[in-house]
Amino acid sequence: MLPYSAVTPKHVYLNRRRFLGASLAALAASRAAFAAKLTAKKTSYNAGAERITPQKDVTTYNNFYEFGTGKDDPALNAPKWKPNPAWTIRLEGEVMQPKTLAIERIMTLAPLEERIYRHRCVEAWSIVVPWIGFPLSALLSQVQPTSKAKYVAFESVYDPGQMISSRAAGIQFPYVEGLRLDEAMHPLTLLTMGLYGETLPNQNGAPIRLVVPWKYGFKSIKSIVRIRFVENQPPTTWNLSWPAAYGFYSNVNPMREHPRWSQAEELRLGEGSVLRPKYIKTQMFNGYSDEVAKLYSTLDLIKNY
Ligand code: MTE
16 A cells, blocks of 8 residues: 555646656645545445535535634635644553554555445534545554543644634634544544545545544544543533533434434435425434444433433
């Protein structure tokens, strides 16, 4: 497999002349600012017969509050962001030995897979996306958790020089999220580096993010720099901001209403028309019940929303 730093940025492969002149160092530095081709093996993970959402909808209408709170702000503002070219993820907390891994190393931990997942935002819209990545478990198993480790806490990058303030966003930064250890180790939980055959654009969480397809989109934390194994349920950004609306579990659940948006239906982006938007019924666990319902067999999912 190609090392991450050797993949060809899109603007470069579209222009071979520039590619020939480009140094490897320049390629490495530009990797997060430009989409680069990313080859991955196709897998049987796909969202049934559902149509893949056009790439443009996925990359121009989304949430990444560090770049603004409007749906088009991430696509407008994140491309200017310059993530550290020497990106690392720190694995720490309740582990025998903490570790810091460079993104190039992380890219080699498991074969890259393309997985087509449904992705449901709590704001009642959904998309179907061909993500590229591998199970988060491949990264987590680089360290040995102690017997105290019950949860995994994730933290996004926060660069006040290039991102808006917590005050302007109305949520705390750095953005934090968490999963129970068994959720984090579940084979559906994807450590994600790409979409639509390319590296992640900045607005979708470059260079590395989570995708947890049976949970509302906000659990899928972007631009991860730190992962901490912990004993107690960790704080999460949206729960801190409005606990009655956002619980720790945040499993997609049409039976548990959100105070602002009905969870019974969802608007499928990129389908239908302005006059006839396409609404579909929301499914329990976003349609992934067969895989994940057993994780919650002893839990009241209305109380534990
Ligand atoms: N991660 C960070 N760091 N900051 C954010 O604002 N927004 C979340 C989640 N991850 C967010 C984040 C929310 S609310 C959603 S719906 C998804 O990202 C959107 O992800 P997408 O770009 O894949 O649609």
